[in-house]
Amino acid sequence: MPTALSPLPLNPPEVWTKPTYSNTHGGKTYKPTHPDLFKVEFTPPVSGSGEEEYSSRLVAARDFEPNETITRLTNISLAPEKAYSSVQFGSGQRDHLELNSDLLFMNHSCSPTAEIRLPTNRPHEWEVRATSKGLKEGEAITFFYPSTEWDMAVGFDCSCGSDNCLGKIKGAKHISIADLEERSYINDHILRLKEAS
């Protein structure tokens, strides 16, 4: 059972279909979820590889002021399990949500342009917001994955390219508190897990 008070539905309030090369090109059945705020820049699969590249990204469709809310998390559901796509919102084993929107395409950066803020037990306040630097139209919307993730289902070699890149990203469990806090806002459940470790 989730340990945080979790009123999250098991299914998203609105049906969401993940964009793929075939439904964003040619047939074009895909409908962007937040067209006025951001859009997915979709990378086509390398011909014949048959594998997902995970190199698509989310970019801002307009400027955002410093600390401006980009969007609240409105179509979220309880994740059936921790996955590459889920976001951790508490310290319990089941405390992972699925975004069920174009926000899925927010990549990680060690020098992020946005934050996911998930105050404990206040899901109506859960949001993506610009950092204190603000965001320009066309800039990638990224967040620091260890700000929500303790021990990720799928780690990766970071390609964010920032000067203070941490290299391998596996979750906050594997990073010192100083390295976490100098890069991003860190959610309470991660700070609690860090204190207890």
Ligand SMILES: C[S@@+](CC[C@H](N)C(=O)[O-])C[C@H]1O[C@@H](n2cnc3c(N)ncnc32)[C@H](O)[C@@H]1O
């Ligand atoms: C939720 S997806 C983000 C969207 C993803 N780029 C896509 O095209 O589906 C998370 C995955 O994207 C990739 N990813 C995100 N940020 C990355 C980064 N900074 N460096 C390398 N891969 C990254 C990793 O494969 C990760 O497991």
